[in-house]
Amino acid sequence: MNYDELSKEVAYALRHSPGKYELELDANGWVLVDQLLKSLRKSDKWSHIELDDLKKMIEKSEKKRYEILDDKIRAFYGHSTPMKIQKKEMKPPSTLYHGTSRRFLESIIKNGLVPKTRQYVHLSEDIHTAILVGKRRDTAPIVLKINSEDAYKNGVKFYFAHETIWLADAISYDFISY
Ligand code: HQG
Incomplete structure (x- = not known):
């Protein structure tokens, strides 16, 4: 099989x-x-x-x-169905990562990270996972560093998916660097 x-x-x-x-x-x-x-x-x-x-x-x-x-x-994650799957809201680690394509950077700087077709933004605890996620769409992806501690303090909600994967609602670029 x-x-x-x-x-x-x-x-x-x-x-x-x-x-x-x-x-x-x-x-x-x-x-x-x-x-x-x-x-x-x-x-x-x-x-x-x-x-x-x-x-x-x-x-x-x-x-x-x-x-x-x-x-x-x-x-555990990845849903795009119209009815939002309820996830457990949790305090995230102080830093999380998101791997993405170079071509999306300009828009992310302007609009922050948004869930696009999925229900949540997907983040990882480690850089290696973020690189693998980014490589699905770009041979030389960029890895964004999320100041999740500050984002969380400022009201952004985070949810635990599984192992190293975290979910979040939209995150403004104020909490992102690369
Ligand atoms: C990008 C796979 C422009 C975002 C993976 C990403 C992951 C923006 C793409 C999981 C943007 C959405 C999820 C903005 C976000 N302007 N582009 N403002 N905000 N984006 O596939 O995180 O193998 O929905 O950077 O490994 O790539 O299927 O999300 O590139 O864990 O289990 O919009 O899916 O897991 O793409 O991947 P996706 P993702 P599986």
């Missing part, structure tokens, strides 16, 4: 278009694993998929994108 491919399809179902899979995310993004499996099995590619395959997909991935708890599964 191609777990990368499976992960991409699951991302589509759990982050972006649950309706297309006849799924409805609850307020925290959970769906029943059985419903996801049933829906995936409708396509020839995943017609024999089992819970174990989802578990292996999570295990084998370098990034922890999904979580299975009891009979439910959810994506």
Whole structure:
């Protein structure tokens, strides 16, 4: 089984278009694993998929994108569905990082970091992750340093996603440097 491919399809179902899979995310993004499996099995590619395959997909991935708890599964971050997934608001580490393309810099300086098509701005605790995120769109990405301590003190809300990934609402460039 191609777990990368499976992960991409699951991302589509759990982050972006649950309706297309006849799924409805609850307020925290959970769906029943059985419903996801049933829906995936409708396509020839995943017609024999089992819970174990989802578990292996999570295990084998370098990034922890999904979580299975009891009979439910959810994506930790990345959502673009119209109904905002509720995340746990938390005090962030004093510094966070965001990797992005050189071509976005001018607009970010002017408008700050905004969630674009997703529900939240995505940030990481370490520079290495930020570089990897930025490299998805630019061979020589820039890494922005977020003064999250000041942003938090000034009312910007931060949410913990998982491991090194943090989420936030829009962040003004006053709290950003690079
Ligand atoms: C940019 C992947 C212009 C922002 C990754 C980013 C991450 C602006 C892009 C996760 C802007 C949005 C999220 C502004 C922000 N003007 N551009 N004012 N404000 N941007 O994909 O953070 O592998 O929605 O810099 O690894 O790149 O799928 O967000 O470049 O963890 O698990 O607008 O998705 O995770 O792009 O990536 P995205 P992201 P997975």
